[in-house]
Amino acid sequence: MARAVRLRCVPLTEVGPADLQTLSGAPSSSTTIPRVRRLLTGWGRTSPSAADVVSVRRPEQIDALIAEAARSARPLVPRGLGRSYGDAAQCAGGLVVDTTGLNHVLDSDLESGSIRVGAGASLHSLMCALVPRGWFVPVTPGTRFVTIGGAIAADIHGKNHHHDGSFMQHVTRLSIAAPVGRIEASPSTRASPDDGAGANADLFWATAGGMGLTGIVVEATIRLLPVETAWMNVDTERCRDLDDCMSKMESGDSGYRYSVAWIDCLARGRHMGRAVLTRGDHARLDDLPPRLRHATSASRFEPTSRFEVPFIPPGRLLNPVTVAAFNEMWFRKAPLLQTGHPEHMTTFFHPLDGIGAWNRLYGRLGFIQYQLVVPTGSAGEGVLRRVLERLGETRTASFLAVLKRFGPGDPAPLSFPMEGWTLALDLANGPAGLGEMLDDLDVMVAEAGGRVYLAKDSRLRPEMLSTMYPRLDEFQAVRRKVDPAGILVSDMARRLGLLGMEET
Amino acid sequence: MNNATGMPQSAVVIGGTSEIAQAILRALAARRLQSVVLTGRDSSHLGEVATDLRSLGVAHVETLVFDVTDVAHCRSVAAKALALLGDSSPAGSSGGIDLVLVAAGMLGDQPGDEADPIAAADVLTTNFTGPAATMLEFAGILHSQGHGRMVVLSSVAGVRVRRENFVYGSSKAGLDAFATGLSSALAGTGASVMIVRPGFVATRMTAGMAPAPFATTADAVAADVLRGLERSSPIVWSPPVLRKVFAVARLVPEPLWRKVGR
Numbered sequence A: 001m002a003r004a005v006r007l008r009c010v011p012l013t014e015v016g017p018a019d020l021q022t023l024s025g026a027p028s029s030s031t032t033i034p035r036v037r038r039l040l041t042g043w044g045r046t047s048p049s050a051a052d053v054v055s056v057r058r059p060e061q062i063d064a065l066i067a068e069a070a071r072s073a074r075p076l077v078p079r080g081l082g083r084s085y086g087d088a089a090q091c092a093g094g095l096v097v098d099t100t101g102l103n104h105v106l107d108s109d110l111e112s113g114s115i116r117v118g119a120g121a122s123l124h125s126l127m128c129a130l131v132p133r134g135w136f137v138p139v140t141p142g143t144r145f146v147t148i149g150g151a152i153a154a155d156i157h158g159k160n161h162h163h164d165g166s167f168m169q170h171v172t173r174l175s176i177a178a179p180v181g182r183i184e185a186s187p188s189t190r191a192s193p194d195d196g197a198g199a200n201a202d203l204f205w206a207t208a209g210g211m212g213l214t215g216i217v218v219e220a221t222i223r224l225l226p227v228e229t230a231w232m233n234v235d236t237e238r239c240r241d242l243d244d245c246m247s248k249m250e251s252g253d254s255g256y257r258y259s260v261a262w263i264d265c266l267a268r269g270r271h272m273g274r275a276v277l278t279r280g281d282h283a284r285l286d287d288l289p290p291r292l293r294h295a296t297s298a299s300r301f302e303p304t305s306r307f308e309v310p311f312i313p314p315g316r317l318l319n320p321v322t323v324a325a326f327n328e329m330w331f332r333k334a335p336l337l338q339t340g341h342p343e344h345m346t347t348f349f350h351p352l353d354g355i356g357a358w359n360r361l362y363g364r365l366g367f368i369q370y371q372l373v374v375p376t377g378s379a380g381e382g383v384l385r386r387v388l389e390r391l392g393e394t395r396t397a398s399f400l401a402v403l404k405r406f407g408p409g410d411p412a413p414l415s416f417p418m419e420g421w422t423l424a425l426d427l428a429n430g431p432a433g434l435g436e437m438l439d440d441l442d443v444m445v446a447e448a449g450g451r452v453y454l455a456k457d458s459r460l461r462p463e464m465l466s467t468m469y470p471r472l473d474e475f476q477a478v479r480r481k482v483d484p485a486g487i488l489v490s491d492m493a494r495r496l497g498l499l500g501m502e503e504t
Numbered sequence B: 001m002n003n004a005t006g007m008p009q010s011a012v013v014i015g016g017t018s019e020i021a022q023a024i025l026r027a028l029a030a031r032r033l034q035s036v037v038l039t040g041r042d043s044s045h046l047g048e049v050a051t052d053l054r055s056l057g058v059a060h061v062e063t064l065v066f067d068v069t070d071v072a073h074c075r076s077v078a079a080k081a082l083a084l085l086g087d088s089s090p091a092g093s094s095g096g097i098d099l100v101l102v103a104a105g106m107l108g109d110q111p112g113d114e115a116d117p118i119a120a121a122d123v124l125t126t127n128f129t130g131p132a133a134t135m136l137e138f139a140g141i142l143h144s145q146g147h148g149r150m151v152v153l154s155s156v157a158g159v160r161v162r163r164e165n166f167v168y169g170s171s172k173a174g175l176d177a178f179a180t181g182l183s184s185a186l187a188g189t190g191a192s193v194m195i196v197r198p199g200f201v202a203t204r205m206t207a208g209m210a211p212a213p214f215a216t217t218a219d220a221v222a223a224d225v226l227r228g229l230e231r232s233s234p235i236v237w238s239p240p241v242l243r244k245v246f247a248v249a250r251l252v253p254e255p256l257w258r259k260v261g262r
């Protein structure tokens, strides 16, 4: 790859790994790489567990840690910025490898738009570096504060899934530190012999959505998306109910690269599923109004320093009453129909990133994000309706409820997206009956051929896993080849029986 | 592993034949419970409880004979329980012990205990010394595994000790205080302690006694315990109203307490 421009990542000083609380006591440093016992949670702040956290700066340290784990039979798991909601990046009593130090851009070709980057680099730092140079990441989730490794391990999707697919469809090569050794892997579909592409395609796809259990991704090569500005050209409209929203999305989504609907979950009866639909595309310079139309300023991407929720407030600030009030305001504020409105990337893609540690607003017990996908068709659509009804009945306030249409999935056995509808709900943890209600929703979702997203999960019944992910055994077979001793283990893997080691 | 709503997949029970413990296990079986190690004195009774749990869908149930007063053996029992839950599968793929339920206890016979120091000491050992030593052993395991919860059946009898049952009451007061201290010792380690303070519960322990005010059932206690797990409560009163009742009871002057406490 041509070494056109050398990029320097914006330092991530204020983007430390979420929710790391150092425990009292001196770091136990029996070996050369220092480690500290810490209590970890995911973004939802549920199920804390303590592990020895090691921050790595160089890829060789990962190989050394894996060798050490194999010797001591103590499990380990990689961790990025801790933005998965549940226990995916935790390994109680074991070793958690904080990969955020592997944040270098190793190689870039800004002619063709390809970048080779350390797995710990955040999408935030990449955007800061790339947007002014006319490139954007191919897929971004609802927050910029995720690492490349986390994006790969969850095979993340964005508002453009119906148009561009998920993250791994834009990755051309991975370097993976697996317990059996370092492995280069690429997807078989874009085979080109001199590139070594097509090698270890099964490992490539098992790593996509593999939740860190097939090895630690050290670096990745990613194809970028050309953009002219840091602005979006946005159309917004209100939808009166769920049917209205879904039919607008079905008929109109293909005209937009990005599309998502925010749903007012507390609206019931006739208004059930009322929504604000936001769709758009990257703005060209010419699309912008004259006041914004300056080549350099229009591509400026410098999110300002963030307000941070300083402590866990007593009680929950986000409760059914406040959420209902917010939803009402949000819905009324939205225009009935507005087209061609310019909006900066930062607020279009990552509206919540302006507030640091907003997850604390849910109080001591944290929150659960329930994200489901159901295939297109009447069964799946019925499930969406029943989920919203159920939330309305139990007055379970969801502060965030997002509906989106997915395009077809990719070859990865554990990748979440499938052609259909995805609904994501943020639910305060603690109310009586919440666990049982979500268990019921799981059954409905699975019966319709759908699944829940592991990157958001913190409570699924293990029995549901192979129904929701029917290719689980394929994943496990690849995993056993690269990690025969079962060194890579997370709390999530233990909770869900993801590894499938018991039977062997 | 305990999930986001506090539901465990594996549990060890000290006093596995306790009726309250059985009610809690049945309620947990309906949620996530998959593996249980029951410990206790009476192996055939433990076997019956195990059969019942299996019929409720708990996949792995094992029993271990352990008299909680036999503190010399609490270490080996804890190690065996961990091995049964954790080491049956390859490197760390099981989550170890999610929940330790400490239910062993005896009411004693107050007049008899007052007359017989050995009988009184037996109550104290069964309700306090034995459970405390066992809890320490399991706390060490939970601490090193970095997660897990200990649920301890204390009693309102230990919150304000009554003349009528002060041997039992003081043993529960000691247990409760010990659990409180252990809870702070474990703060921030991923392991935690939940203290359960039931009032009068209709079980074989209280069979034949006249129910006290706010009497409840083992199933109701179990429901309160599950709510406590969901809410990560450090203390659970069962029924919950007893928290307020005992907030007042604590303040009642001793001469008056002697009268109302009967």
Ligand SMILES: Cc1cc2nc3c(=O)[nH]c(=O)nc-3n(C[C@H](O)[C@H](O)[C@H](O)COP(=O)(O)OP(=O)(O)OC[C@H]3O[C@@H](n4cnc5c(N)ncnc54)[C@H](O)[C@@H]3O)c2cc1C
Binding pocket: A043, A077, A078, A079, A080, A081, A082, A083, A084, A085, A088, A089, A099, A119, A120, A140, A141, A142, A143, A145, A146, A147, A148, A149, A150, A151, A153, A154, A155, A156, A157, A158, A159, A210, A211, A212, A213, A215, A216, A217, A218, A352, A455, A456, A490
């Ligand atoms: C506000 C918000 C909005 C979100 N919106 C979306 C969205 O729109 N779409 C979407 O798809 N997701 C979304 N997510 C989820 C998020 O994108 C994923 O959970 C992502 O995996 C987080 O990355 P991370 O770096 O924080 O990883 P972590 O949470 O630290 O880890 C997640 C998983 O990645 C593994 N992992 C981390 N680094 C590596 C590595 N180097 N090699 C191998 N495995 C590794 C971990 O073991 C773990 O299993 C959102 C999250 C938040 C908080």
Ligand SMILES: NC(=O)c1ccc[n+]([C@@H]2O[C@H](COP(=O)([O-])OP(=O)(O)OC[C@H]3O[C@@H](n4cnc5c(N)ncnc54)[C@H](OP(=O)(O)O)[C@@H]3O)[C@@H](O)[C@H]2O)c1
Binding pocket: B014, B015, B016, B017, B018, B019, B020, B021, B040, B041, B042, B045, B066, B067, B068, B069, B102, B103, B104, B105, B106, B107, B126, B153, B154, B155, B156, B197, B198, B199, B200, B201, B202, B203, B204, B205, B206
């Ligand atoms: N019932 C109430 O009103 C009430 C109220 C508050 C608190 N509690 C507490 O709740 C717990 C459970 O009581 P319960 O109501 O369920 O009564 P239970 O059925 O009699 O349970 C007591 C349990 O303790 C066990 N045990 C006694 N001595 C033991 C020893 N030396 N070693 C091991 N196990 C021993 C018993 O086992 P065996 O089968 O071998 O006898 C039995 O399983 C007790 O700690 C009790 O103090 C009860």
